[in-house]
Amino acid sequence: MMNLKYINNNTIETINSYISGPNVMILTDSNIFGYYRALIEDKKYLVLPPGEQTKSLATAEKVIDKMSEMGCSRETLLIGFGGGVICDLTGFVAATFKRGIEHGFIATSIIAQADAALGGKNAVNISRKKNLMGTFKMPKFVLCPINLLKTLPADEKINGMAEVIKTALIGSKQLLEELGNPPENWQKNYSFLFKTIQKCGIIKMGIVERDPFDRGERRILNFGHTLGHAIETVYGLKHGYAVALGMVHVLKLTSTHSSLDYSTVTQVEKILKKFGLPIEYDYDMDKVLAAIPNDRKTKDGSVRYICLIHSKPSKETINPDKSEFTLESTEGNTIKETKFDISSIDDEVDNEVVTTKPYEPTVKLQKQVLEEPKDRKPKPKKKNKSKEKISFSKSVENLKKEYPRFDDSKDLDKQYTEINM
């Protein structure tokens, strides 16, 4: 049974209650450590460089080696405290350290809280190929403290909204409509973020519960990712920015080759723009296509995309007694504890599903259909650090100097921080 919990109050106490066990080992990155050191410095932990480069087999090997030196055993509970990179790596290490140990997540980014920490998929990248090696392993718990998003840089918030929009597109017409009308200062509206991200979690877990091993319906979660991952790999774009571009392309393709009304393309483009996400980028389609793995292509080289088609609302019901996770959530001072039941969730957020069926037409990519106009080339915006701080953050600037961001040109070993307790 996995416990999924979204909180927006009592953050420190709640996190403490999750990480206070005797055999806890925490993996985090230097950005998170910079802000939240006080929470974990009396625990056993490893601080890794931030960024996609950390999601590698080399890092996993080093972490496993350090964990062994630090006395971790099969009884250790490994906790990933961070964004999607830390979650994916933590799950991978937990699945392989001494043939598997228990793990949990304190998810700190929108991507992690809405998507990456949920569902038990973990992976590392191999030879710059995304998620080539990984396992399925459900975490014991996922704690999503929405308050921690206060330190998430503005561009990472924008980045995270791509997965949120994707989830709305595949799972809830109502959520999609809400996203079409976000509050003005959405990045700092934590009540909006709480509700939106939690809905994504509910939608994702419903899909995962119906198809835990990604054999059918769950593939819909990869919507926008086939092209998105390739763009991310070739251009080093952030995951969400690349997925936004991937979604727009597939929507256009589906509208050209299948039954999707073009108004959906326009609607999604408008929503992406409202959240500051790119809808076009002057990428080289040949390079991008070459980066798409062969298992996403047919023998003749055509790319198989996950596409959206309109379908009737789905009302699949899960027997709550057989449900494999509980959902808890705090709103204000109230704590709700709900045994997950997709039928009741349907009534709340998912009444009119835009589409639920994965649909994979074999569409020959036609460059003339997909190529971006050359006159408009919006680039992802430059990093703009969030000015908001959480009260227990300690001299952040000094810590940031102490734990600089990952620099690809330097040896991983030199940047790898180990703290033995």
Ligand SMILES: NC(=O)c1ccc[n+]([C@@H]2O[C@H](COP(=O)([O-])OP(=O)(O)OC[C@H]3O[C@@H](n4cnc5c(N)ncnc54)[C@H](O)[C@@H]3O)[C@@H](O)[C@H]2O)c1
């Ligand atoms: N396993 C899955 O199902 C799944 C689903 C979606 C995405 N992913 C993976 O997730 C990764 C992207 O996730 P991400 O964008 O969270 O990446 P990330 O972990 O690199 O986080 C993005 C940046 O934000 C910083 N950060 C995170 N939380 C913070 C906070 N609260 N305060 C300050 N800084 C913070 C990180 O240090 C990092 O610099 C990709 O590798 C993607 O493949 C996995």
